[in-house]
Amino acid sequence: MATEAKAHELIVSVSPHVRGKETVERIMWTVNLSLLPAFIMSVYYFGPLAAYVTGLCILSAVLSEHIYQVSLKKKTTIGDGSAFLTGLLLGLNLPPSVPFYIPVVGSIVAIIITKLLFGGLGYNVFNPALIGRAFLLISFPKLMTIWSEPTAQFVALDAKTTATPLGILKEGGLDQLMQVFGDKGDLYMSLLMGSRAGSLGETSVIALLIGAALLFYRGYITWHVPFSFLATVGVMAWALGGESGFFTGDPIIHLLSGGLILGAFFMATDYVTCPSIRKGQIIFGIGCGAITMLIRLKGGFPEGVMFAILLMNCFAPLIDRSVKSKMFGAIKEQKK
């Protein structure tokens, strides 16, 4: 009798039978949390203006998603944190002293055109925050390249403008970079801590690495994309970046400057827009690194991380298709 009673309790259902605790909301809000150190450092170096720009980005991103979905009578998805994350990433990718309409326009392009018109979270081909930034950089080339000089202690209100380390490297070469920063040790130190001109969130490498460590600890990102990205940049900088011939370049300057750390750990690893197969992720990372260095060394822009990730986003589905493993026992289809 007992076994019969148990048989009644059996529930027949389709898989999955065991569910993890992870949800989209949990992952998104954790990524937001992992960007907190970088945000705090940006306020530390660039003053209240940094908080204003980032906040405006987040606000307009969340609002545009909400208004779009409510006006189309769809369920609003602002609670899942992805619009918040897009706004935050866009804000951390902007220069400190932009006029108020730049964050607003960028967020609207990022959320509505890049994400929602393609079908919402999970269907976007490109990284929304990066498309927003690319749109702004091409639309307002002058305003988007005014970099403020960092001043510590949360007070900077009216900062001097200066050039980014990569900009100096492109214009004046390594010697001029040394003149600005003193010796090599000082240069590495200020690049690591973030005491340099640049986009809000990209400057402080150490804060970004703390955030990335959280993501690694939780298993939200794997080493495949970021490390193949960084390794390619390092090798190419060492081999081709030198001023006195091959294999004389300084990989550390290239690794620590620009938006590389932010891009490699937080944007190239976006689940939606990078390949989902491990082997493909390595190819994706190598491609990102190669295009980044190509733009930095030979292109017209001083920094190429954004365009590199966007270009490789196009290839992500192709990469996935080409590295798909064969089914066991499958026979190659013969050409007729």
Place this chain on the structure above:
Amino acid sequence: MSIQKKSNWELLKNGMFGENTIFRMAISLCPSIAVTNGMKNGMALGIAVMFVQTMVNGTVSLMRNFIHPKIRIPIFMLIIAGYVTIIDLLMATYARPIYKEIGLYIQIIVAFASIFARAEVFANKNKVFPSLVDGFGMGLGFLLAMLVISFFRELLGKGELFGYSLISGNPLLIMILPTGGFLAVGLLMGFFNWIDMRFYGGKGASGV
């Protein structure tokens, strides 16, 4: 050979809205991106296409009983090339400044899918007057599309209309670059599809 039973007004409307070259049929998209960075250029090309489309339709319809079906395509080609040469030389003479900017696209009208398609689909099977009306309607639809696209691109990209400055400040430079062309055409096509599906019960440009 099906003979069109639509009235002239319906033919005109069909060309302008129902089968609008750019927004509904999605053909001849190359000029809609290349020359719509200003309303002046867009209008000039639209008028040129309207002229060629109307005249080609009329001529093909006149000759439809004398063209052997097997060689109809080269014949259409010759007729189109003839009219394109006329408009090309006319614009080169009387509209020199605009011709300098869009001259290449005037010559490329020869290869426009929309003109060829209407000659094959409509003028080859219908009487002269309906063919003329159809060609005029299609040309008008093309002109309309060019004007709408270039309106948004010039206004947002330069803050100007027909070269007159309207908005001061920083315009969205991207809109007058080719990227903006794709963006504007895509968004406007989506908008017209939405109108069609929402208010007329249509099925969108793809017709699925």
